Amino acid sequence: MSSTPESQRRAAIDSPAKAGVSGRAAGLPWRAGIGLKPQHFREVLETRPDIGFFEVHAENYMVDGGPFHHFLTRVREHYALSLHGVGLSIGGADPLDESHLDRLAALIERYQPASFSEHLAWSSHGDIFYNDLLPVPYERQTLARVCEHIDRVQERLGLRMLLENPSTYLEFEASTMSETAFLREVLERTGCGLLLDVNNVHVSCTNHGRDALAYLRDLPLTKVGEVHLAGFARDQDAAGAPLLIDSHGSPVDEAVWGLYAHVVAQLGPVPTLLERDNDVPALQVLLAEAGRAESLMSARAEPRRCGVYWGGA
Numbered sequence: 623m624s625s626t627p628e629s630q631r632r633a634a635i636d637s638p639a640k641a642g643v644s645g646r647a648a649g650l651p652w653r654a655g656i657g658l659k660p661q662h663f664r665e666v667l668e669t670r671p672d673i674g675f676f677e678v679h680a681e682n683y684m685v686d687g688g689p690f691h692h693f694l695t696r697v698r699e700h701y702a703l704s705l706h707g708v709g710l711s712i713g714g715a716d717p718l719d720e721s722h723l724d725r726l727a728a729l730i731e732r733y734q735p736a737s738f739s740e741h742l743a744w745s746s747h748g749d750i751f752y753n754d755l756l757p758v759p760y761e762r763q764t765l766a767r768v769c770e771h772i773d774r775v776q777e778r779l780g781l782r783m784l785l786e787n788p789s790t791y792l793e794f795e796a797s798t799m800s801e802t803a804f805l806r807e808v809l810e811r812t813g814c815g816l817l818l819d820v821n822n823v824h825v826s827c828t829n830h831g832r833d834a835l836a837y838l839r840d841l842p843l844t845k846v847g848e849v850h851l852a853g854f855a856r857d858q859d860a861a862g863a864p865l866l867i868d869s870h871g872s873p874v875d876e877a878v879w880g881l882y883a884h885v886v887a888q889l890g891p892v893p894t895l896l897e898r899d900n901d902v903p904a905l906q907v908l909l910a911e912a913g914r915a916e917s918l919m920s921a922r923a924e925p926r927r928c929g930v931y932w933g934g935a
């Protein structure tokens with residue numbers, strides 16, 4: 623078991639004010655959303671597109687003032703928000719950075735997002751910070767540490783977070799379990815939900831020669847609280863074999879749309895984010911991709927079977 627007793631964790635989740643964060647939102651709408659990009663700030667406010675929600679990277683808002691807060695405050699008046707962290711280093715060997723958690727708590731207090739998510743990855747060690755989300759070995763010691771870290775995040779922030787499956791390019795000889803078995807254990811032990819990045823599933827399974835549908839079958843999809851869709855880049859490894867890179871710089875690939883249709887067929891409508899962080903196109907291009915996701919969801923508009931809500935059991 624992870625270090626924080628279940629009763630303490632549940633008390634923190636059920637009493638967010640006691641944990642330092644007041645109030646809670648009702649969860650993301652079962653619709654498609656897009657990332658909120660600075661180049662679209664004004665157009666979003668002027669045109670108010672019909673979109674389910676916006677997502678922002680928490681670390682871009684860890685400053686006291688400035689234009690990012692100015693625009694996000696106004697956008698938040700009209701849209702649900704997903705807060706996505708990229709810097710907690712949940713898979714790292716060190717204890718979590720409590721000052722980083724404090725900054726996240728302040729953002730959650732300020733913007734009352736409908737969801738908070740982070741990655742199964744590490745990005746810092748000691749005083750060294752990396753720009754990449756680095757993979758972890760899937761073995762017992764790492765499992766215990768990741769669960770401890772997620773327990774601490776949920777306790778401090780007073781919410782049930784979502785953990786995102788990674789895109790990976792190498793595998794550790796030290797791993798003793800599959801990525802899906804590792805994720806299942808983390809979800810079971812900590813009670814957190816799953817942010818299912820379907821592009822990451824395609825990228826990782828292609829890179830490691832695995833069956834993406836088998837990967838999806840091996841996950842508890844009812845614990846999915848949000849889906850990510852994104853584009854990838856094609857490269858080659860040292861041996862000349864195809865290597866896919868999770869680049870977020872191109873449209874969603876048809877293979878990823880196919881996997882997404884499979885997920886929606888299982889779950890029904892589910893909050894779905896179109897991620898684009900590089901070569902960001904016109905707002906209308908992103909809205910069109912979101913519209914395609916909503917079309918797939920509306921073809922399967924039965925009551926949702928996902929079980930993850932903000933703060934809920």
Ligand SMILES: [Fe+2]
Pocket residue numbers: 786819850897
């Ligand atoms: Fe993602």
